[in-house]
Amino acid sequence: MSSSEVTEAAGATAEVDTSAAGSVRVEHVTHRYGRGGEEFTAVGPVDLSVPAGEFLVLVGASGCGKSTLLRLIAGFERPTRGAVRVSGAEPRPGEAAGVVFQTPRLxxxxxxxxxxxxxxxxxxxxxxxxxxxxxxxxxxxxxxxxxxxxxxxxxxxxxxxxxxxxxxxxxNPLLLLDEPFAALDALTRERLQEDVRRVTRRTGRTAVFVTHSADEAVFLGSRIVVLTKSPGTVALDLPIPLPRDDVDAEELRGSREFAELRAQVSHAVKAAAAA
Known part of the structure; x- marks a missing residue:
C-alpha cells in the first residue's frame, strides 16, 4: 500500500449513530501522562467512530497507545483533550462495557x-x-x-x-478486550479466537480488541485500525471484507484473501512503527 493510500484510509471515519447502544465515538482525543518536563503524549489526536455491532481491532507496535485508548473507551481514564462517548454518553467504569484483560484476574x-x-x-x-x-x-x-x-x-x-x-x-452492548490471549499457547489462542468471534457474532455486541498480531487482527476483525508509534494516531483504517457467518476457521485462515489482508496489515504496522 502506498503512503497516499494509507493517508486516505486513515482519514476515513465512518458516519454512525453515536447514540446507538454499543456505539463508540472518539472525538479529537489526546491523552497525556506526567507533568512538567516529565509529561508525554501517549495517544492523539485520534478521531474514531465504531458503529454498533462492529468488531474493531486496534493493532500496532508496543507502546503505541492501544491499551490507553481502550482504557479511555472503558472510562477508566478521561482524555486530556477531546471526548469519548459510548452509547451516546460519557463512559463510566463497570457500566460502559464488559472488559477482558491480558490476565484473567479471577x-x-x-x-x-x-x-x-x-x-x-x-x-x-x-x-x-x-x-x-x-x-x-x-x-x-x-x-x-x-x-x-x-x-x-x-x-x-x-x-x-x-x-x-x-x-x-x-x-453490556460493548465488549473491550486488551490482548486477552497474549500469554497463551498457539493452539489455545486460536481456539479462543474462534470462541470470541462466535460469541460476539451471536450476541451482536460491539467489540474493540487490542493485539500486536496482524494474523489475529484479520481473523477477528470486521475492521482494523493500525496506530502509529507513540503518540498513537490512526495510520490505517481498513474494513475486512471476509465472511463472518458459517465459515470454517481453517479454510478462512488458509485462504488467499486472508493472506493478502494479513500481509497488508503487517506492512502497515511495520511502516507505522518506523515512521
Whole structure:
C-alpha cells in the first residue's frame, strides 16, 4: 500500500449513530501522562467512530497507545483533550462495557461458579436467575460442567474463558478486550479466537480488541485500525471484507484473501512503527 493510500484510509471515519447502544465515538482525543518536563503524549489526536455491532481491532507496535485508548473507551481514564462517548454518553467504569484483560484476574479462592455469580450480582441480575444465566454464559464459552472447579484446577485457556463469560454477564452492548490471549499457547489462542468471534457474532455486541498480531487482527476483525508509534494516531483504517457467518476457521485462515489482508496489515504496522 502506498503512503497516499494509507493517508486516505486513515482519514476515513465512518458516519454512525453515536447514540446507538454499543456505539463508540472518539472525538479529537489526546491523552497525556506526567507533568512538567516529565509529561508525554501517549495517544492523539485520534478521531474514531465504531458503529454498533462492529468488531474493531486496534493493532500496532508496543507502546503505541492501544491499551490507553481502550482504557479511555472503558472510562477508566478521561482524555486530556477531546471526548469519548459510548452509547451516546460519557463512559463510566463497570457500566460502559464488559472488559477482558491480558490476565484473567479471577478470584482464585472462588470456584468457576463463584466467579460468574459475583459478576451476575454486580450486574444486578436477580439471584433466582443466576443458575439459568450462569449455565448460558458457561455454554457460550464452552465450559459446561466446570462450575464447581476451583480457578487453580483449570487451565490458563479455561481461566480466560471464565473471564470472557464474566465480562458477558452484564449484557453490556460493548465488549473491550486488551490482548486477552497474549500469554497463551498457539493452539489455545486460536481456539479462543474462534470462541470470541462466535460469541460476539451471536450476541451482536460491539467489540474493540487490542493485539500486536496482524494474523489475529484479520481473523477477528470486521475492521482494523493500525496506530502509529507513540503518540498513537490512526495510520490505517481498513474494513475486512471476509465472511463472518458459517465459515470454517481453517479454510478462512488458509485462504488467499486472508493472506493478502494479513500481509497488508503487517506492512502497515511495520511502516507505522518506523515512521
Amino acid at each position: 478470584f482464585p479462592w472462588r470456584t468457576v461458579r463463584g466467579n460468574i455469580d459475583l459478576a451476575l450480582r454486580y450486574a444486578g441480575v436477580s439471584r433466582a436467575q443466576w443458575p439459568e444465566r450462569r449455565a448460558e454464559l458457561l455454554a457460550r464459552v464452552g465450559l459446561e460442567g466446570t462450575e464447581r472447579r476451583r480457578v487453580w484446577e483449570i487451565s490458563g485457556g479455561q481461566q480466560q474463558r471464565v473471564a470472557i463469560a464474566r465480562a458477558l454477564a452484564a449484557e
